[in-house]
Amino acid sequence: MPKYLSVSPFEEISVKTENRPHPKKQRYLRKEGSCKVVFRHVPEEWLLFVNDIFTTLVEIRWRVMFLIFASSYILSWLVFGVLYFVIALAHGDLRDHNNDPCVFEVRSFTASFLFSLETQTTIGYGFRGMSENCMTAIIIVTIQDVISCFIDTFVIGIVVAKMASARKRAQTISFSNRAVINLRDGYLCLSWRVGDFRRYHMVEGTCCAHILRTIVHTTGLVDVTYEDVVIQQKDIILITPTTIFHRIEPGSPLYKMSLEDLRKADFELVVSFTYTDDSTGMLHQTRTSYTPDEILWGHLFQEMIRVTKKHFRIDYNLFNNTDKVLVPLVSAEEYKQKKNEEEQKKLWLSARASPKHSPRTLFGLENERPFRF
Numbered sequence: 001m002p003k004y005l006s007v008s009p010f011e012e013i014s015v016k017t018e019n020r021p022h023p024k025k026q027r028y029l030r031k032e033g034s035c036k037v038v039f040r041h042v043p044e045e046w047l048l049f050v051n052d053i054f055t056t057l058v059e060i061r062w063r064v065m066f067l068i069f070a071s072s073y074i075l076s077w078l079v080f081g082v083l084y085f086v087i088a089l090a091h092g093d094l095r096d097h098n099n100d101p102c103v104f105e106v107r108s109f110t111a112s113f114l115f116s117l118e119t120q121t122t123i124g125y126g127f128r129g130m131s132e133n134c135m136t137a138i139i140i141v142t143i144q145d146v147i148s149c150f151i152d153t154f155v156i157g158i159v160v161a162k163m164a165s166a167r168k169r170a171q172t173i174s175f176s177n178r179a180v181i182n183l184r185d186g187y188l189c190l191s192w193r194v195g196d197f198r199r200y201h202m203v204e205g206t207c208c209a210h211i212l213r214t215i216v217h218t219t220g221l222v223d224v225t226y227e228d229v230v231i232q233q234k235d236i237i238l239i240t241p242t243t244i245f246h247r248i249e250p251g252s253p254l255y256k257m258s259l260e261d262l263r264k265a266d267f268e269l270v271v272s273f274t275y276t277d278d279s280t281g282m283l284h285q286t287r288t289s290y291t292p293d294e295i296l297w298g299h300l301f302q303e304m305i306r307v308t309k310k311h312f313r314i315d316y317n318l319f320n321n322t323d324k325v326l327v328p329l330v331s332a333e334e335y336k337q338k339k340n341e342e343e344q345k346k347l348w349l350s351a352r353a354s355p356k357h358s359p360r361t362l363f364g365l366e367n368e369r370p371f372r373f
Helices: 045-051 053-059 062-091 109-121 135-163 166-170 259-264 332-353
Strands: 173-175 179-184 187-196 202-216 222-228 242-247 268-277 283-290 295-297 299-301 305-307 312-314 322-324
Touching: 045 053, 053 135, 062 109, 062 135, 109 135, 173 268, 173 283, 179 299, 187 268, 187 332, 202 242, 259 295
Parallel strands: 179 295
Antiparallel strands: 173 187, 179 187, 187 242, 202 222, 202 268, 268 283, 299 322, 305 312
């Protein structure tokens, strides 16, 4: 007979485990959703980043991006300043001040650099300007104008894409700090909470969950395996905070796992929420993970929605709060076996207590003739 216990709502849960130190396991996914994965010796890594330069610039830090853009502007001013200085030197504008110049008021390298800066930024102070004496200088000015348009367009596109990055929107979608296991409709269920902190919500969203296990063999080989966790309400509209739950039934990775087994287990529950933003129409994804220590057995999320005369009021101070509830400490498999045994016992007791019922009438066999051999 399996042991059937319950968690008291006023007592702490204590589970006997082996008296040996357990090494701290590496998380595959951090709580904020970033992966703890580092790539080494990627073939032609720099070439891959250069080929997809737009995505590379969107993903780099802001300070690095500003440094690259400032360097691109200054470098272009210097390059074209050198070209104007060479044209002025070849035309003799630096030696003969009475000569008709290619560029007015360009008699030194400093003046040529300032002319390049004023041309590309369209400042136009009125002192330096092009003349009709040098076709080469006119061609260089035209090329610089075209290149400056490309640089401006690229910079503006990168800044807008970086500001509208899905990572920023994902920060307003939050998962609960802990997952919980409790009874729901007579089944043990694993659940966690997800909520949107913005006033304008997404169009639609889909939840996914996986059990991730990392197995390190004695040979040093590392296997990373995934098991799907079936979610009962996969597609949701996240207007109010929603509790996502997984029913622990046959086929579930947690079906044979009791509280004691959970405390000894080595896995990571990776959950994600993919959604379309209502304001921008962009697709976003928010992720997090739960280790066995972050799964509370015998807890239930506190209700955070209050109905008033005018509104549905949501208190986000209760987003991570839980209450202890009565939950069996055994696995879902043992719990189901215990329920079946209790139901069968009640069935036979009721059959014996009633003289009108016999084992044959109980199963609808009162009209059947007995077998003869």
